[in-house]
Amino acid sequence: MTTLPLDILCRIIKFAAYSADGSLDSWANMLPYLAISHELRMDAARYIYSRAIIQCTLPPDATFVASTNITLIEQNGFLNTAKLLAINDETNAFRADLVHLIAKALPSKFDALSYTSAISSIAEDEETRVSVDEEQYDLGYESAESVAQIVARQLPNIKDLGICSTSPHPITLAFLNALMELYGRQLNSLEGAMRANFSKPIYADKLTCLSLFLLRELGDTYFDGIQPNFMPQPLKVVSLGFDMPHSWDMFIRNDDSNTLVFENLKSLQLIGDRFSEYELQDGSIDPIDRAWPKLVVSQLETLVLFEIPIPADVAESLMSAPLKELTYKGRSDYAHMLCQHSTRNLNELVLAFDMYIESNVETFYQNTNAIFRNISKIPIVRCTVADLDLKINWSLIDWSYLTHLYVQNLSDLDKILDAIPAMPYLQFASLIVDINYKTDLSLFVTMLNGLKQRYSKPSSSKLETLLISLLGIDDELDGALDELKWYFPKLEHIGKVE
DSSP, X not given: OOOSOHHHHHHHHHHHHHHSOSOHHHHHTTGGGGGSXXXXXXXXXXXXXXXXXXEEEOOTTOOOEEEESHHHHHHTTOGGGOOEEEEEEOOOOOOTTHHHHHHHHSOGGGOOGGXXXXXXXXXXXXXXXXXXXXXXXXXXXXXXXXXXXXXHHHSTTOOEEEEEEOOOXXXXXXXXXXXXXXXXXXOSEEEEEEESOOSSOEEEOSOSEEEEEEEOOTTOOOGGGOOEEEOSTTOSEEEEEOOOTTGGGGBOOXXXXXXXXXXXXXXXXXXOOTTHHHHHHHTSSOGGGGOOOEEEOTTOOEEEEESOOOOHHHHHHHHTSOOSEEEEESOHHHHHHHHTSOOTTOSEEEEEEEGGGOSOHHHHHHHHHHHHHHSOOOSEEEEEEEOOSSOOOGGGOOOTTOOEEEEEEESOHHHHHHHGGGOTTXXXXXXXEOOOSHHHHHHHHHHHHTHHHHOXXXXXXXXXXXXXXXXXXXXXXXXXXXXXXXXXXXOSEEEEOO
């Protein structure tokens, strides 16, 4: 019998239930909480059985399987109180019968299986490469929507909907689209990673949390004139797979102006589309389609931008918000444009650069050095650099306010050892060194053992943690790494990158 107070145990169970990753395995790992104590069983059951999960997998035997915990939720009497529904399709399959498998996995009282004969017929024809006529597909769409309606009737109080499916099959998409439409107006949270095809409009005007990553292949069309409709005012957290034509049109505006007002938005994450540069270059998408509205985000505290071009006026608007955390991954010129504006309120700045996408290394030096000249003292400043084709001359780096450095594919460790003392606030460094041969390793160890001959005295660096990896030959480093403790006298921990 545990001695922890019941209210503490209840909080632990609630935290575990709401922190699960949405998979059936993760959910099953919570079931032992039901046996912690008799007094807590009902509270634990209420949290655990509030999460309904439908999962489609492709095991090693290549037989598609759909599994769900909804039967257990029904048996324990929690269908009406379930608040979260997660649909996880891990098959990446062009198969009509995924909806049939889902219907088959549902409890018998759902009576969803009887609606999927048309879907099974289409799947059989597609499997044998028999052509499927339009009338058959129409019946398949109706069947998919019927299954979605049955799910929504039996789980009527869902507030949080999560969808993860890379299936491009139109019948699977019709099922997912129907679920989003049926639940839309009652949802507090919507998390979706799926194909960017919608057959019906979706209205969600109460959302406080939106995470939407719309997947596509090169040349895919968007929305076909139909797209979701989200009310911006209630939203507090928005995370979008972005850089797509008309993406901002998903948000409802009060008038015909080009202004979008997010009155309560605290966190915004925008992740770029990997095809956008190709389409802009070959002219298949008109740049005017990527026009941004004026964004009003007066409460924004966290901004995350991954590989997405930002117009100058949008950068100014976003940076005028009371930001506490800013993360940018992409080209250094866009990072420079952002950091030209005030960063005085930031508690953390995170920058990530890949030399593969930089135009040239000289521009990289100019942009990044200008960033560090402009920023004020920020408590945490992290920078990650993938040093690939364009090798960095670390003697030309002037990153005075940096506190955390992460370098991948580093070729010249000795050069960065020279540069670190010129970063007076650096506390942490993680260095992955590109050494593949024993001869390189021998030279590397010799360099480490000769630190006292190379430097007349220890450095003035405040570096406290140093992690180094030599791409799979770390075992021969242990003794040599200790030499670095002399050169960096403030080091409290030295080890290998995990």
